[in-house]
Amino acid sequence: MSDASPGSEGAASPDELRAQRLAGLDALREKGIDPYPVRFDRDHSLAELREQFGDLEPGAETDVTVRVAGRLLLIRRQGKLTFATLRDASGSVQLFVSRSVIGTEEHEQFDALDLGDWVGVEGTVMTTRKGELSVKVTRAQLLSKALRPLPDKWHGLADVDTRYRQRYADLIANEDAREVFRVRFAAIAAMRAHLVERGFVEVETPILHVVAGGATAKPFVTHHNALDMDLYLRIAPELYLKRLVVGGFERVFEIGRNFRNEGLSTRHNPEFTMLELYEAFVDYHEMMDLAEGLITGAALAALDTTVVTVDGEPFDLAKPWRRASMRELIAEHAGVDVHPSMPVADVAEIARRFDIPIEKDWGSGKLMLEIYEKTTEGNLREPTFVLDYPVEVSPLARVHRDDPLLTERFELVIGGREYANAFSELNDPVEQRTRLEAQARLGAGGDDEAMGYDADYVRALEFGLPPTGGMGIGIDRVVMLLAGVSSIREVLLFPHLRPEVAE
């Protein structure tokens, strides 16, 4: 680095630092070193290396030559001997770079590497006197030059904004972040395997919808130029998945993104991942069994335990989860008996006692749900299936076999938060039409979250949807539960943020 760039004399302002490293690139090229070579053939991951040689005695030398690659995270220069910590996706190992082994010129080249550089090395496996497994390097090759400095090697990257915007830097610097996403991927893989083992097929359905249905939420609107029409990003895949059951796929699931044009919070991101599944010939009771199996199995696969911690409180997911009706849970937590058969004025009176703001077109069922959400949901600590929601707030769920004003529907609540929503599906096309028409009237009346009327969906039902149980599980929230984090942004690789001010 003897070049006359502004950075050559030890300057370290951001611009100068970059200029200095860019100048370093030129210097490397002049020496015939490609800072971005095309490939490197390794024969061991670092975990494999540790697995094979982890129990060598201190001070051991082997004549086993290995080729490994990774990112340089720490360098301890010691004059004619350099130690470095190399990390790949599987683990890390120490490099032992001795001038007497690789020669002065090679050693100086190694010492010129920066933290953050990717390198590939060849060398023999050894341990130091203190027993640290190391590769005694005989050849080292720069694989990719880092132009930006790593975050603080001890404290990592703490600034939340930067962690989310520059997730790559977060992942390099913070073990905690890597762990959260390891849990995420393991949990999703486990749930997928659980379903495939049980004969479910994974499908993909449209994300661009002509009618945003399957849930009640504000959609994102986009525009198709060639067709000159507005389309909606899906708020749920439900109606398409049930079309597939009509078509004869008896067990289907989809893991994918839903989009809802609503507020952000520690539990809400405008795009989030949902697992939805449908199984023919069963009802919501099987969905409860399946929810327990999916979530407990995901915990075991990702954490090796079924014990999770919510707000500092441990729960063992392995125990059977409580199943109780909304009505009895409200009675327990609010001390009132509420049912959609009660006159609206009476239920509204109860709602007012709990300071619930009431809208004019709400019926007893909607009021009952509001009372539940205000008084009960947040207080359900243990995993609980909340059963039997009012028909009024469940336009796609089948009416309860024992009560015409309730549906066979449940939500799963753990630590006061919702994780799943499921029902015995409504498969009577005539009734479905009536219920969707009621939703459409709400929409026409100004309710921008009413479900749109999807005529083709009703047509599909007219071909016959078998008795079917269906469920949606909020994957991001399950991952939060397993990873023990309290913000959804921590489990999203790239959470939604406002645009960054130009650098």
Add this chain to the structure above:
RNA sequence: GCGCCCUUAGCUCAACUGGUUAGAGCAACAGACUCUUAAUCUGUAGGUUCAGGGUUCGAGUCCCUGAGGGCGUACCA
């Protein structure tokens, strides 16, 4: 949307009730060092204190506006 809080070097953090030249560690640069482990030691450089305005003899610190973020709340199957 509303309320409270935060934003200081590439990173992690300091700076008493407003006080004069904004400090430290890591990273960087120069040097010493062949068994280190966040290596150590010596030296050097690095700042529009988020942006803009205001109050003041004097502002990182107080006030206003804006930007970004966090938490709460509202909305939200």
